[in-house]
Amino acid sequence: MQAQVKWCGDLKFLGTSDSGHSVIMDGNQGAHAPSPMEMVLMSVASCSSVDVVSILQKARQPITDCVVEVSAERADTVPAVFTSIHLHFVVRGHDTSGNDVSDSHVERAVKLSAEKYCSVSIMLGASVDVTHSYSVEPYSPV
Incomplete structure (x- = not known):
């Protein structure tokens, strides 16, 4: 199993799973995404x-x-x-x-x-x- 997380600016990141599904994550205490x-x-x-x-x-x-x-x-x-x-x-x-x-x-x-x-x-x-x-x-x- 593998995954990738790409920085999208500010403290937002796009995680992509091995199965090709994506989710946005927010390192700014969840201000814009989980x-x-x-x-x-x-x-x-x-x-x-x-x-x-x-x-x-x-x-x-x-x-x-x-x-x-x-x-x-x-x-x-x-x-x-x-x-x-x-x-x-x-x-x-x-x-x-x-x-x-x-x-x-x-x-x-x-x-x-x-x-x-x-x-x-x-x-x-x-x-x-x-x-x-x-x-x-x-x-x-x-």
């Missing part, structure tokens, strides 16, 4: 979300929505690394028979992602306190 540290948070949330949604779909759970609320703390000194990251999954789902997503299935999916599948979370967990929680909310049509 900062690199914000990208780390979004990366861990998206990696873990992929696992949770996939596991629930394979378990034939009627998932219709999954949102991960990420909060983090950083060190007060340079380098201002993350000292803790918390991922809270909010899962919704409802099938035509009136069945909601199973709480036990969501608990299992979050645990499997945290302990076995999410490479970003597991990698960060080597130096950061990464925690997970979840809630299953009743279905509400959008």
Whole structure:
């Protein structure tokens, strides 16, 4: 796997992945685009979300929505690394028979992602306190 990051002036950078997708990042505390540290948070949330949604779909759970609320703390000194990251999954789902997503299935999916599948979370967990929680909310049509 490879990537490239090109300086675009000021403190803006264009990151291009090996698969050809691009994203703008802003080193000016996220004034014009996500900062690199914000990208780390979004990366861990998206990696873990992929696992949770996939596991629930394979378990034939009627998932219709999954949102991960990420909060983090950083060190007060340079380098201002993350000292803790918390991922809270909010899962919704409802099938035509009136069945909601199973709480036990969501608990299992979050645990499997945290302990076995999410490479970003597991990698960060080597130096950061990464925690997970979840809630299953009743279905509400959008």
